[in-house]
Amino acid sequence: MGLSAKETFAGDTEARRHPPAPGILRAKVRSLAPSMTRSMQRVAETVAADPAACAQLTVTALAHRTGTSEATVVRTARVLGYPGYRDLRLALAALAAQQQAGAAPSVTADIAVTDPLPEVVAKLAQEEQLCLSDTAAQLDTAQLEAAVAALATARRTDVYGIAASALVGQDLTQKLLRIGMLAHCHSDPHLAVTNAVQLRPGDVAIGISHSGSTVDVIEPLRVAFDQGATTVGITSRRDAPIAQYADIVLTTAPGRESELRPAAMSSRTSQLLLVDCLFIGVAQRTYDSAAPALSASYEALTHRHSAAGPRP
Known part of the structure; x- marks a missing residue:
């Protein structure tokens, strides 16, 4: 189900007043994605998954990469809390720098049947930390x-x-x-x-x-x-x-x-x-x-x- 015009306007107004910090972008994507249209979900999930690469893309390039339109990219940026695509790109660049400086763990949260227990512990701990930080953000x-x-x-x-x-x-x-x-x-x-x-x-x-x-x-x-x-x-x-x-x-x-x-x-x-x-x-x-x-x-x-x- 897509966002209504009223919800989009409210998001745009909030974006102009208080654009979110780069660190909470992932949390906002996970929270808002279920209420977005499918095309907007693709944009949101793409930028959250690879902020470093997406920070280098123009609005036209990101639209092409996600199979959407420039208008969809801009609308997604506003729903996520940014006044425009330029502000989203700046946040993506800052987030990428934070991730690089923080040396994020190499393990993922996807647990396979054959994973040894020490790796399971590490993956579960990482997932729990993400759940807590995303909820708080x-x-x-x-x-x-x-x-x-x-x-x-x-x-x-x-x-x-x-x-x-x-x-x-x-x-x-x-x-x-x-x-x-x-x-x-x-x-x-x-x-x-x-x-x-x-x-x-x-x-x-x-x-x-x-x-x-x-x-x-x-x-x-x-x-x-x-x-x-x-x-x-x-x-x-x-x-x-x-x-x-x-x-x-x-x-x-x-x-x-x-x-x-x-x-x-x-x-x-x-x-x-x-x-x-x-x-x-x-x-x-x-x-x-x-x-x-x-x-x-x-x-x-x-x-x-x-x-x-x-x-x-």
Whole structure:
């Protein structure tokens, strides 16, 4: 699905005000590519894959290389946050210099069946680092602030997630519980909807879905939205279906999917980073009550383990 005229205008306006730093180009491509047309995707993915070579190309040459038009190249540059193609070329040159100076690892994130374990470890570590840095680079901190503010004052927080996203939801609810917040995680779609009906204004509902199209997550979030609760969507696509019922949308970097490593596995790393950001933000805002609650939970768990004693 292509970008609308309204979205393109908004991107152009933002580009004129705040062109992005070269280092976040890759993150922006991974985040915005799903919402671009196929021709724009080719341009975006080409410049992100080989910034050094593309920095040397004129707009006509890049259009020829990607099988697109000059207008498509310019439009892609603007959607990525640059006022024009000249600014994108400068960013590509700077990014290429950064990569050369940083001596990027030679391994890739594509794991083969025959890879020895030491190489698997290196590749996975690199992929995890990319997921985290890409998520941090493209995260809308204004949206994050809004989510933190809502959570810090919520009467109750419900979190919805299925499969791998449910594990992330459980992590978030456990963190909130330990600082005295009332939170529940629902991975059963029927219980999720049943509980969502009980929400009201002042409550918060969070739906976690990497694809943003998981019906069993969208439906309880929709019910919570209709009940007047503040709704938060955590997904890899800002234009995903889940965003229809999310007052606040927090995006993660899209995970790279391979035969041996489904996207759900790599996406969890980015989702957990978001959960940590939310938790720390809430703990900061509620420190006077959060600190004693965290200390009390720690002491209770320590006492429980001490009372159990050593195994016979």
